[in-house]
Amino acid sequence: MNIQELAVLLNATIAQEGEDMTMPVSCGYVCDLLSWVLAHGQKGMAWTTVQTHVNVVAIAVLMEMACVILSEGNQLDMASLAKAREEKLAVLVTAKTSYEVCGLMMRAGIAPPQA
């Protein structure tokens, strides 16, 4: 599944387009502790969080993730959105909870990260 298809699956709006929205999603993850994400983040990951500040963008870019999914309608602040635009990081916003996002991703065959 690619980022564009994931946005449709999650009924998400695309707050920021990534460089390549047809990039395949390698795995899914949910966590709001950023150091934890740093320890477990992977290339091509779709990461679900309720955090909205600029460090979310920094970590997703550093880990070369496919996209960030903001659950429960959370929106990036202006500075974070500007940073995501600059870094061409895909950011999806959905009204669904992180729990629902994970359920839908698992059912669609998106695997958890490999150890």
Next chain:
Amino acid sequence: MQQHAMMDVFNITALDYASAGDASATIKRKLKQLGIDSTVLRRIAVASYEAELNLIIHSMGGTLTLSITTTEIKLVSRDVGPGIPDIERALQEGYSTANAEARNMGFGAGMGLPNMRRNADDFTIESEMGKGTQIQMRFAI
């Protein structure tokens, strides 16, 4: 000891959360251009980001220094205080002294130093109260 072929120093300002990750992104970009193996690159990226964040959250400001030779990458974090009272405790996973602001942002999981130690091939930390902390990490390439 081999001469360092390249060295970059990044100044990190205390509590400057808005710039957090900028130095690490530059470091990663530079190493990627040099063709460093992606597995090693990822370990360095995690370690440098944690070091950068620690300087922002806990220190009174400092520097992150990147040195590159033909055989290794070295990252050194130096700050001007306040120092770590109990290093052994600070190295324990889950132990954190981060304040409420940092915790609200999703930091303060007590993973910073453990993440650095886990990802570096060699990790040393020295700290003196009132003077500051120096962390040295080496990565074989």
